[in-house]
Every structure is written in C-alpha cells, then in structure tokens.
Amino acid sequence: MMAVEMDIEQARFNMIEQQIRTWEVLDPEVLDLLAAVKREDFVQEGLKALAFADLELPIGHGQTMLQPKVEARILQEAAVKNTDVVLEVGTGSGYMAALLAAKAEYVHSVEIDPVLAETARGNLRRAGVANVSVETGDASEGWSGPAPYDVIVISGSLPELPEAFLQQLKLGGRLVAFVGHPPVMDARLIIRTHDNAFNTINVFETVVAPLTTRKRPSFVF
Numbered sequence: 289m290m291a292v293e294m295d296i297e298q299a300r301f302n303m304i305e306q307q308i309r310t311w312e313v314l315d316p317e318v319l320d321l322l323a324a325v326k327r328e329d330f331v332q333e334g335l336k337a338l339a340f341a342d343l344e345l346p347i348g349h350g351q352t353m354l355q356p357k358v359e360a361r362i363l364q365e366a367a368v369k370n371t372d373v374v375l376e377v378g379t380g381s382g383y384m385a386a387l388l389a390a391k392a393e394y395v396h397s398v399e400i401d402p403v404l405a406e407t408a409r410g411n412l413r414r415a416g417v418a419n420v421s422v423e424t425g426d427a428s429e430g431w432s433g434p435a436p437y438d439v440i441v442i443s444g445s446l447p448e449l450p451e452a453f454l455q456q457l458k459l460g461g462r463l464v465a466f467v468g469h470p471p472v473m474d475a476r477l478i479i480r481t482h483d484n485a486f487n488t489i490n491v492f493e494t495v496v497a498p499l500t501t502r503k504r505p506s507f508v509f
Contacts, residue, residue: 375427
C-alpha cells in the first residue's frame with residue numbers, strides 16, 4: 289500500500305515538474321494546489337493509472353477531462369481570489385471545480401449531463417469540497433444565476449463566445465474560454481475593464497473538445 293501511495297505521489301510530482309512548470313505555470317499557489325487536490329479522485333476507476341498523463345481523459349457520456357497542463361494554465365490565468373464568486377461551465381468530473389473552489393469564495397458549476405453532474409457532486413463531496421454547487425443545465429450561452437461573476441471559466445471549446453458571458457462579468461472580472469475551430473483554437477483571457485470595454489489576450493493555441501450544448505451543431509463544408 290505504501291509503495292502504491294509513493295508511486296502516486298511520484299507521478300503527481302512528475303506531472304507538476306515535467307508537464308506543468310514547462311508550460312509557463314510558475315505561480316506557487318497554483319503549483320501547491322495541483323499537489324494538494326487529488327486528481328486521481330476525479331478520474332474514472334479504470335483510468336486512474338493515467339490520472340497524471342499528458343492526455344485528455346474520457347469521463348463518460350462523450351466528455352473528457354482537459355490535460356493537466358491546460359487546467360493549470362487556466363487556473364493561473366483566472367487569478368482567482370478568496371473573495372471571488374466563480375461560474376464554471378462544464379463540470380465534467382468536478383476536478384476543475386475543486387481547483388477553483390480551493391481559491392474562490394464560491395463556485396457555481398453547471399453541467400449539461402445529469403449523470404455526470406451527479407458523479408461530480410459525489411466526487412466533490414468525497415474530496416471534502418463544500419463551496420461548490422453543481423447545477424444541471426445548458427450554460428453554453430451564459431448562466432444568469434447569481435451573475436455577475438468575478439471569474440468565468442468555460443471548460444470546453446466554443447466556435448464563438450456568446451455576448452452573454454461578457455455581460456455576466458463584474459467590472460475587473462476575468463473570463464477564460466477556448467474559442468475557435470480545429471485545428472487551431474485560442475485560449476483567451478478576457479478582462480472587463482469598463483462597462484462596455486474588454487481586454488482580450490490570446491494566451492495560447494490549443495485544441496480542446498467542444499462544450500456539450502443542446503443547440504444543434506452547424507456543419508461547415
């Protein structure tokens with residue numbers, strides 16, 4: 289048992305040092321969080337050996353977890369403070385919600401798939417995370433709920449960013465989203481600087497799985 293625990297801790301250490309630090313994630317608070325929040329507890333049972341691999345992992349129902357380095361970079365860019373109220377769109381397994389909750393005052397996370405939402409609630413409960421509510425619904429075009437938010441994180445890609453998300457940000461609020469079409473998407477950090485002014489920074493290029501929505505897909509030929 290002790291050897292297994294040591295192997296897991298070694299794998300976690302290697303993930304942080306070899307994948308995450310080398311991807312310009314150097315914020316010590318973020319690195320400490322990645323060491324403290326147990327990623328393996330949010331991975332499907334048969335895939336726990338891959339919990340720290342540089343991969344998008346399937347979590348069922350056609351959805352995936354982001355690569356660890358992408359999750360870490362999102363966390364760094366969002367710069368969550370302990371007074372922040374956060375909206376996360378796409379709960380998945382609950383891992384990103386757990387990371388955000390460790391820094392935020394409260395996280396409202398929305399998952400379209402009711403089975404995944406229930407799984408995430410169980411994962412978060414077992415991990416002792418109390419300042420997250422997982423709601424079931426389609427938040428792909430915004431989630432008024434307790435808006436405006438200090439931080440919005442959209443955990444799947446969108447072809448375009450709906451205006452509603454910008455309007456649901458507080459002044460000084462930060463939004464992190466993946467926008468575009470394969471083969472190249474931008475991870476964007478958007479900061480609301482005035483009532484009608486936003487500063488957009490393209491942080492890195494990537495390709496991530498699309499956000500699951502109830503909208504019919506539009507096919508481009």
